[in-house]
Amino acid sequence: MSANNLVIRNLHVAVDGKEILKGINLTIEEGKIHAIMGPNGSGKSTLAYTLAGHPRYEVTEGEVWYKGQDVLDLEPNDRSKLGLFLAFQYPVAVAGVTVANFLRAALNAHRAQEGVDPKSTAIPMAEYRKVIKSRMDMLEMAPDFARRYLNEGFSGGEKKRLEILQMAMLQPSISIMDETDSGLDIDALKIVAEGVNKVKTEKPELGVLVITHYQRLLNYIKPDYVHVLMNGQIVREGGPEMALELEEKGYDFIREEVFGNAS
Amino acid sequence: MPANLQSTFDVAQFEALLASRNEPEWLTSRRHEAWQSFETAEQPDWRRTNLKGFNLADYSVAEAEVSVEFAGAEGVTILPLAEAIQSHAELVQRVLGSAVQTSRDPYSALNNALVNGGLFIHVAKDVAVEELVRIRYHVANAGTIVAPRTLIVTERHSSINVIEEISSADFDASAVVLTGVEIEVGDGGQVNFSSVQILNSNVYVLGSQQIRINRDAQAEWLNVVVGSAVQHVTLEANLSGNGSSVNWNGLLYGNGKQNLLVAPKLNHIGLNTEGQINFKTVVDDEAYAVFDGMVKIPATGQGTNSDLRENALHLSKTSRSDSIPGLEIDANEVKAGHGSTSGQIDEEQLFYLQSRGLPFAEAKRTIVLGFVGEIIDMIPDEAVRERVETIVADKV
Numbered sequence: 001m002s003a004n005n006l007v008i009r010n011l012h013v014a015v016d017g018k019e020i021l022k023g024i025n026l027t028i029e030e031g032k033i034h035a036i037m038g039p040n041g042s043g044k045s046t047l048a049y050t051l052a053g054h055p056r057y058e059v060t061e062g063e064v065w066y067k068g069q070d071v072l073d074l075e076p077n078d079r080s081k082l083g084l085f086l087a088f089q090y091p092v093a094v095a096g097v098t099v100a101n102f103l104r105a106a107l108n109a110h111r112a113q114e115g116v117d118p119k120s121t122a123i124p125m126a127e128y129r130k131v132i133k134s135r136m137d138m139l140e141m142a143p144d145f146a147r148r149y150l151n152e153g154f155s156g157g158e159k160k161r162l163e164i165l166q167m168a169m170l171q172p173s174i175s176i177m178d179e180t181d182s183g184l185d186i187d188a189l190k191i192v193a194e195g196v197n198k199v200k201t202e203k204p205e206l207g208v209l210v211i212t213h214y215q216r217l218l219n220y221i222k223p224d225y226v227h228v229l230m231n232g233q234i235v236r237e238g239g240p241e242m243a244l245e246l247e248e249k250g251y252d253f254i255r256e257e258v259f260g261n262a263s
Numbered sequence: 264m265p266a267n268l269q270s271t272f273d274v275a276q277f278e279a280l281l282a283s284r285n286e287p288e289w290l291t292s293r294r295h296e297a298w299q300s301f302e303t304a305e306q307p308d309w310r311r312t313n314l315k316g317f318n319l320a321d322y323s324v325a326e327a328e329v330s331v332e333f334a335g336a337e338g339v340t341i342l343p344l345a346e347a348i349q350s351h352a353e354l355v356q357r358v359l360g361s362a363v364q365t366s367r368d369p370y371s372a373l374n375n376a377l378v379n380g381g382l383f384i385h386v387a388k389d390v391a392v393e394e395l396v397r398i399r400y401h402v403a404n405a406g407t408i409v410a411p412r413t414l415i416v417t418e419r420h421s422s423i424n425v426i427e428e429i430s431s432a433d434f435d436a437s438a439v440v441l442t443g444v445e446i447e448v449g450d451g452g453q454v455n456f457s458s459v460q461i462l463n464s465n466v467y468v469l470g471s472q473q474i475r476i477n478r479d480a481q482a483e484w485l486n487v488v489v490g491s492a493v494q495h496v497t498l499e500a501n502l503s504g505n506g507s508s509v510n511w512n513g514l515l516y517g518n519g520k521q522n523l524l525v526a527p528k529l530n531h532i533g534l535n536t537e538g539q540i541n542f543k544t545v546v547d548d549e550a551y552a553v554f555d556g557m558v559k560i561p562a563t564g565q566g567t568n569s570d571l572r573e574n575a576l577h578l579s580k581t582s583r584s585d586s587i588p589g590l591e592i593d594a595n596e597v598k599a600g601h602g603s604t605s606g607q608i609d610e611e612q613l614f615y616l617q618s619r620g621l622p623f624a625e626a627k628r629t630i631v632l633g634f635v636g637e638i639i640d641m642i643p644d645e646a647v648r649e650r651v652e653t654i655v656a657d658k659v
Binding site: 105 | 634
């Protein structure tokens with residue numbers, strides 16, 4: 001098995017003492033697109049936040065391996081440097097911090113090496129301007145976007161596009177898209193999905209984990225595998241056709257098959 | 264604390280100051296009145312300003328070093344206050360003491376008794392001044408008490424942009440600055456005034472600033488306070504004229520043992536006036552900052568549109584801030600909003616920045632600099648802005 005696969009083994013996670021994830025086993029393969037689908041409250045976002053290292057999520061059991069490292073031992077910033085990226089469902093506004101300055105700080109953090117003067121590894125300003133311009137052009141973003149404060153006063157669509165811009169700038173090798181489709185109309189959704197596909201085309205080895213409640217995003221970001229998360233466990237796995245089946249039948253038929261008629 | 268302040272400050276210093284001047288009778292008599300008021304006043308009940316260990320006997324009267332950077336323009340007069348007292352007696356007489364009111368407290372009285380140094384700026388009618396006027400008061404020595412005063416009077420339909428910086432040498436013992444800013448904006452005109460206080464952390468600052476805004480006139484007001492040991496400064500925007508407006512921003516950033524207080528009062532006196540207050544506070548270590556705000560809309564203030572915002576960020580468990588946003592409304596057709604928040608750095612913001620690769624300390628620093636950056640970016644002079652940025656970067 002490639003060390004460039006992200007391997008989740010028997011992951012149990014609690015929030016405020018309540019167990020949400022109850023033994024997740026999942027391998028995100030290098031270069032593949034995986035979709036995790038599930039009803040509200042199934043633990044989808046918990047999985048996303050846990051992989052990114054949010055302090056509120058307490059791992060009670062299990063392990064996550066990537067590139068030979070136990071991801072769970074790493075601080076959120078070190079996970080980012082390792083190549084993990086989380087596109088937030090609800091991106092956070094930070095007043096007074098421009099998109100351009102923030103992305104430069106993030107790039108420089110990625111380039112920094114222990115024991116080396118950060119000035120010597122920092123991206124030169126001219127090069128940075130070129131990179132951000134080309135990325136913004138690729139995503140068809142207006143130049144003034146870079147001068148705005150991070151997510152401050154952004155529309156839902158703008159927030160999600162900024163997430164994709166960050167992904168395009170940081171060039172992760174695993175990207176987790178947490179309900180990227182939520183709150184977007186179909187046009188915004190297409191733009192965002194197109195952005196993801198462009199980044200993926202440029203970097204075919206990128207592994208993607210698309211977390212979604214609905215099938216419609218998967219019309220634009222085509223998954224290789226679909227996993228169904230329910231009650232904190234992966235209860236079904238299959239190919240892209242499973243997303244269509246879920247769309248048609250809803251989640252209840254799986255719930256009945258797995259948990260009986262108890263619900 | 265002695266009950267009688269007079270015992271702490273030698274009258275001989277006051278007399279020496281008077282003797283060294285050849286001032287008109289009205290001013291001498293005002294100084295005498297102010298001194299008498301100072302002598303008899305009770306110690307004020309300032310529960311939020313720590314004057315423990317502060318003793319006026321420790322200081323001797325001096326003048327702040329004054330510098331002005333301005334190429335000059337027709338219709339603009341900038342004079343040392345001592346000269347303006349002679350040449351523009353009527354204007355000075357009208358405006359001097361409008362912010363620093365002898366009856367307010369003994370320190371205001373002392374301020375008026377000792378006012379020395381300072382500047383007078385006058386803009387003739389219909390004159391729009393493009394160039395920024397840069398003024399600076401600098402306290403060179405410990406053990407001194409200085410009382411510089413800035414007076415700005417603009418005639419109708421004129422405009423000017425002024426930045427006042429108050430700084431000091433880096434001495435270890437304390438000094439006192441009795442500040443005063445007194446501004447009158449003529450009808451239909453505009454004054455942009457930025458006050459930046461970057462005194463070293465041993466200096467006491469006591470004083471008042473006031474802007475009176477006449478009919479259809481506007482003011483942009485910025486108060487940046489990052490220095491001093493203790494500051495207690497009253498700020499007052501009087502929207503006296505119908506249709507006048509003020510856009511007012513400020514920053515308090517305290518660390519160490521700094522105790523910084525501003526008391527902004529926004530008075531909507533005229534008809535259809537507009538005022539926005541937006542202050543930010545950061546406290547770290549054992550610092551204590553106070554925003555004692557008040558919006559007053561008397562019965563004359565119909566059609567007022569007023570908004571007051573104050574947001575405080577606490578970076579340590581032992582730092583404190585008080586926000587007292589007051590609202591007094593006696594008119595019925597008004598729009599008035601206010602809100603204040605205080606709290607620690609948002610955990611979600613921290614996580615968001617960390618998840619993009621920023622180490623914890625850098626993420627925290629980025630958030631704090633962003634929080635204050637919105638205000639610091641408004642400082643109109645690059646050199647001053649850089650000095651403030653350097654001080655703030657050291658604090659974070």
